[in-house]
Amino acid sequence: MQLHPLNIYNTLSRKKEPFEPINPPNVGMYVCGPTVYGDAHLGHARAAIVFDVVHRYLKFLGYKVRYVRNITDVGHLEADADEGEDKIAKKAKLEQLEPMEVSQFYADSYHKDMELLNTLKPHIEPRATGHIPEQIKLVENILKEGLAYEVNGSVYFDVLKYNDKKRYGRLSGRVVEELMSGSRELDGQSEKRNPVDFALWKKASPEHLMKWDSPWSLGFPGWHLECTAMSSKYLGDHFDIHGGGMDLMFPHHECEIAQGNACSHTDPAKYWMHNNMITINGQKMGKSLGNFITLQELFAGDHKVLEEAYSPMTVRYFILTAHYRSTLDFSNQALQAARKGYKKLINGYRIAKSMTYLEDPEVEKDEKQIGQVRNSLEAMFRAMNDDFNSAQAIGHLFNILKKINAAYTGQLAASVFGKEMFDEMIRTYVRFIEEVLGLVEEKPEEQEELLRVVLKMYARAKQARDYDKVDEIRNDLKRMGILVKDMKNKIDWAYEE
């Protein structure tokens, strides 16, 4: 059924490449998850949703995906590496909790948000603290390869030595010589031989809370090691897709590539995918800048820049209307427009699910209509196959929706499409919303029955030409965000946009 091959933009080659899994039909996908020391924000939502759609679409195409997304529950060091503080430990001290209590709390919170956003759960969600032995083993391997050195109980990756064998910086377009000249002077305190080296194992200071025994010291693993340990454990040394935010490209993913090559002499991933950032007023939103909006705040409308609350599906739709490699600017206006767009799409989904083909012997098939639907359907999948261009796909989806709406309201007879095309249009629309975009209706289930009762009364009042009553019901429902739709031969409802 695949009309066009799937192409993926590979950061490694800076080109779109045909997607050819290493072991079809299996696909291994690893995505960098959150560091759990705070509530998830819009940026986390973007990464999670983007790769959720990648996962969903691969599944839709028939691939057997193993999706691994880690939880980082050892805080990467803040500030200068040598005197830095562990983020989770810092938070734990502040709140007088066990570090594990902190990471558990925010991991739970993250999961709650991701569920609201209707992202499919990863098949494996490993934690860094659960893979300390694997990480120690990796350090040993890299030492054995002669690409790391130990100083005072800490172990560092020797980037210069590695660079002689295999170029460091291929992913992010860095050149080691330039990194060397561009980096700050060593302050003399550093144990690193070169400023570009990075830690594989750090000896813990006495007040450090999270520490483990190792051949070198009581300490903790370096901050790029966990992903190498967990991806190789669950997906092998060479797997299909590695994803994450653009901000992780350097140094995090660069280090992963170096570590992977040092240990197993192969690049960890075949395709590297990076989603772009969300901006607020044109500026990157991020923890370090303190200008982020958490998802809880967004869903509750509880933040000074928010004019109102925005539902999880509004956020999901908003994120999918931009291509994942473009920056996406947050604004109330954009979110409000997104909410309307989402409602329009989901109203179409509601009616499409209820529609069946009705032959009208008076009406002939209209090749022009059929052609338009066929073109839109094809274009929609072509867009998805072109590096997961959900924004463009949604554009085509709206064109399909117009046909569905027209058929639903009786402005076009279903017969103009013919049974075959009609059924395909309806089925594809529903499946695309459900399985690929992952959009769901936001309503309590009991509401449906209740509405049916009210609409019956409405219809009766109308029959009796009791227009005062008709208006009253309509207004009452409107206050609840429900629109009454009068048509030639039926009455239905829709979410107010």
Add this chain to the structure above:
RNA sequence: GGUCGAGUGGCCGAGUGGCUAGGCAGAGGUCUGCAAAACCUCGUACAUCGGUUCGAAUCCGUUCUCGACCUCCA
């Protein structure tokens, strides 16, 4: 400073050489007791200057503006 990317109609946002993106807002129309929804029609958009080409938002160069990465960040 180095590296990379971006500037599209009132707003958001696709689009890499010719073929209507789409959504929101706005105007007109069909339908309707009225309205809403839905459907139809409407915008002569592509930062600037120059170049390549039969033809450029799309390729090349100039200028301006903005952003990201280079330190933890999705």
